[in-house]
Amino acid sequence: MSSMKDVAREANVSVATVSNFLNGKKVRPKAAKEIDSAIKKLNYVRNNAARFLKTQQSAFVVFVVPSVWSPFFSELTFWVQKYLDELGYKMVLCVSENDYQKEKSYVTMAEEQRVAGILSISYSDLTSHVHSDIPLVSIEKESTAQFSLVSSDNYEGGKIAAKELNKRKLDNLIFIGSANHNSVEMNARKAGFIDYCNNHGLKFEIVEIDSRKKDKKVIDSLIQKIKSADTSYGIFAHTDELALVLTEEFQEAGIKIPEQVQIIGFDGWQLTADTQLTVSSIRQNVEEIAKEAVDQLHKEMENPNYKEVSRLMIPIAFRPGDTTKN
Amino acid sequence: MSSMKDVAREANVSVATVSNFLNGKKVRPKAAKEIDSAIKKLNYVRNNAARFLKTQQSAFVVFVVPSVWSPFFSELTFWVQKYLDELGYKMVLCVSENDYQKEKSYVTMAEEQRVAGILSISYSDLTSHVHSDIPLVSIEKESTAQFSLVSSDNYEGGKIAAKELNKRKLDNLIFIGSANHNSVEMNARKAGFIDYCNNHGLKFEIVEIDSRKKDKKVIDSLIQKIKSADTSYGIFAHTDELALVLTEEFQEAGIKIPEQVQIIGFDGWQLTADTQLTVSSIRQNVEEIAKEAVDQLHKEMENPNYKEVSRLMIPIAFRPGDTTKN
DNA sequence: GTGAAAGCGCTAACAA
DNA sequence: TTGTTAGCGCTTTCAC
Numbered sequence: 001m002s003s004m005k006d007v008a009r010e011a012n013v014s015v016a017t018v019s020n021f022l023n024g025k026k027v028r029p030k031a032a033k034e035i036d037s038a039i040k041k042l043n044y045v046r047n048n049a050a051r052f053l054k055t056q057q058s059a060f061v062v063f064v065v066p067s068v069w070s071p072f073f074s075e076l077t078f079w080v081q082k083y084l085d086e087l088g089y090k091m092v093l094c095v096s097e098n099d100y101q102k103e104k105s106y107v108t109m110a111e112e113q114r115v116a117g118i119l120s121i122s123y124s125d126l127t128s129h130v131h132s133d134i135p136l137v138s139i140e141k142e143s144t145a146q147f148s149l150v151s152s153d154n155y156e157g158g159k160i161a162a163k164e165l166n167k168r169k170l171d172n173l174i175f176i177g178s179a180n181h182n183s184v185e186m187n188a189r190k191a192g193f194i195d196y197c198n199n200h201g202l203k204f205e206i207v208e209i210d211s212r213k214k215d216k217k218v219i220d221s222l223i224q225k226i227k228s229a230d231t232s233y234g235i236f237a238h239t240d241e242l243a244l245v246l247t248e249e250f251q252e253a254g255i256k257i258p259e260q261v262q263i264i265g266f267d268g269w270q271l272t273a274d275t276q277l278t279v280s281s282i283r284q285n286v287e288e289i290a291k292e293a294v295d296q297l298h299k300e301m302e303n304p305n306y307k308e309v310s311r312l313m314i315p316i317a318f319r320p321g322d323t324t325k326n
Numbered sequence: 327m328s329s330m331k332d333v334a335r336e337a338n339v340s341v342a343t344v345s346n347f348l349n350g351k352k353v354r355p356k357a358a359k360e361i362d363s364a365i366k367k368l369n370y371v372r373n374n375a376a377r378f379l380k381t382q383q384s385a386f387v388v389f390v391v392p393s394v395w396s397p398f399f400s401e402l403t404f405w406v407q408k409y410l411d412e413l414g415y416k417m418v419l420c421v422s423e424n425d426y427q428k429e430k431s432y433v434t435m436a437e438e439q440r441v442a443g444i445l446s447i448s449y450s451d452l453t454s455h456v457h458s459d460i461p462l463v464s465i466e467k468e469s470t471a472q473f474s475l476v477s478s479d480n481y482e483g484g485k486i487a488a489k490e491l492n493k494r495k496l497d498n499l500i501f502i503g504s505a506n507h508n509s510v511e512m513n514a515r516k517a518g519f520i521d522y523c524n525n526h527g528l529k530f531e532i533v534e535i536d537s538r539k540k541d542k543k544v545i546d547s548l549i550q551k552i553k554s555a556d557t558s559y560g561i562f563a564h565t566d567e568l569a570l571v572l573t574e575e576f577q578e579a580g581i582k583i584p585e586q587v588q589i590i591g592f593d594g595w596q597l598t599a600d601t602q603l604t605v606s607s608i609r610q611n612v613e614e615i616a617k618e619a620v621d622q623l624h625k626e627m628e629n630p631n632y633k634e635v636s637r638l639m640i641p642i643a644f645r646p647g648d649t650t651k652n
Numbered sequence: 653g654t655g656a657a658a659g660c661g662c663t664a665a666c667a668a
Numbered sequence: 669t670t671g672t673t674a675g676c677g678c679t680t681t682c683a684c
Contacts, residue, residue, distance in 0.1 A: 001440075001458065003676090003677055003678085004677065004678065005677075005678095013654080013655085014654065014655040014656075015655085015656095015677090015678080015679090016654065016655060016656080016657095016679080016680080017653080017654060017655075019678070019679060019680085020653085020654085020679095023679085025653090026653070027653070027654085028653060028654085031653085031654085043457050043458075045434075045437045045438055045457065045458060046438050046677090046678085047379075047438065047440060047676090047677055047678070048438040048439050048440070048678095049375050049378045049379050049384070049439065049440060049676090049677085049678090050379050050660090050676070050677035050678040050679090051677080051678055051679075052375045052660095052678090053373075053375050053376050053379055053659095053660050053661065053662085053676090053677080053678070053679095054659080054660050054677085054678050054679045054680080055660090055678085055679070056660080058375070060418070063419075067404070067598075068394070068400055068403050068404050068407065069400050069401050069403075069404035069596075069598055069599060070400070070597065070598045071397075071400075071597055073400075074394055074395050074396070074397075074399075074400035074403075075395050077394050077395075077400075077403075077419070078393070078394050078395035078421065081394065081419055081420075081421050082421070085421070090418050090420070090435060091418065091419050091420075092386070092416050092417065092418055092419075093389075093403070093407060093417050093418075093419040094407075094416070095404065095407050095408070095411070108371075109416065111371045112371055112372050112373065112374040113374050113375065114327075114373060114374070114375060131369055131371070132327065132369070132371060241597075241598065241601060244597075244601065245601075248604075269597070270395075271396065271397055271567075271570075271595070271597070272393075272395055272396045272567065273395060275567060275570065275571075278574075329660090329661055329662085330661065330662065331661080331662095339670080339671085340670065340671045340672075341661090341662080341663090341671085341672095342663080342664085342670065342671060342672080342673095343669085343670060343671075345662070345663060345664085346663095346669085346670085349663085351669090352669070353669070353670085354669065354670085357669090357670085372661090372662085373660090373661055373662070374662095375660095375661080375662090376660070376661035376662040376663090376676090377661080377662055377663075378662090378676090379660090379661080379662070379663095379676045379677065379678085380661085380662050380663045380664080380675080380676050381662085381663070381664095381676090382676075
């Protein structure tokens, strides 16, 4: 692979002139021509690693996510990539699978590469491993209060779910969450639901489920209860995934949705930009989350002195689907 | 940010010793101790850009995909990331949105960064822009015969779809594809279907649809036909997305699935690792595609002389769902 | 506008 | 084993 030196020799100029030319500074027209053809002849490609070594400016941003294989994360990844790309940054995608060791190694890698910034959605406490002064913005969760945070308003989402179910005048309200998904955000969703119910004098029930095993026992007892009762049920499932499972199991058991049971999920999964799931849901504004997170990171990357830790709550809204009436 | 020189000074050794220590070579125990504490004291982090400049070995692989926000691509991205990670490579995720200019710029970036390799699933002719000798492996499509290819056996998939429908003794067979998705792979799916039908003396019909507009006209005439007929229909939709749209529209029109119509899609979309869609489908072996592509790239990255262009066809299989009987 | 030369932080060859 | 030193390919003074 040829270097700038080769080009300079071929064009009968110095490396400095080639560098200037490449960086858009003024060079004598004749020199420009000769450099240009030398580049073509030698198939020269600028080496950015060397360039970076000198300028200390990386174009990479590390994005740490627990998963990319799920509608929510793939949508988030899409938007983050898009907004980074618009700013001229490249995304290094790191899938942590919620593995603490992996998260740590990604942070180390980011520091060794001297990347421009880190964007992370981490449920463990990754942020405490950042030694350097690389800008970092957290999405969804940040416990050390050391870095900026962009998050959906989960608490408000829980309230909206309760409100929407209440609007539909259902006899029984149930919150279903999975015990093995016990994060701050999940609890906020639950708390919002509970608070709304309490504030409005609504009776409700809390059900816990082991979503990994699709917990037949809990689901079956729910089915029995619903089938034997002569009243209507409203369910708020704490994720779309859970709402989907419930919908399928209920329908298989002969329960009519939304006639007998109405279900609202959380997340607002979209398969693609224009294919949405049929479950009614409290939809996170994924694009907005991505945009705000990238914006905040951008500020911190542009200005190393900028050290205003911000907390941004992104509004959330009900998106009707086939599992609720109206 | 402190450098190796600082560490060396602090530990009273030479930079070479620090370098050796960092790279796992033997150093005198006392030196090791002192270097270690110097590193901690100075908060030293190795600079990989400088390291690369010397060793000429990048740990990055560029992955170019049209989209990441769709179950197929997000699953593919997941596996590719996983297998790259296992080999110690980091993935730079580039979403092209099928934009030729973007694809070109990603290749340029890859070359300037001197990345270790490129993995691409590109429907335009991106490969012709690779000037350098960076290893590249194509997924799904490669027209220049210059690079290795890993692809699903789309033709075989079309045949399987026809076979599965035929097994179910349906009166009318229909292939539905979208006119605006006119690639080699899509045509292979269609051709497989047609060939199977012809070879087995089956009558069939070809329907084209503009999937972007959800082409009401075509769908409505299909619905009329199905509702007025007293015979059963079997449909092979050339993607799961299309199969989903058809299923929903049919059901909304009061057509029973799979009683009156049986539908098979293509791709085998999974929302997450353990959540699959309900449409019956010809499922691509996404993990295998990713694994083979990464393997092939690995060979080429490890051994620059390795220049055996391979074409790998990954088998494909029918995955029953709720839109077919049995 | 241009060129010589220093140096970014590291590795590797060589000598000690 | 360890230290000295010469680059890797580029940018950036600073004279000219």
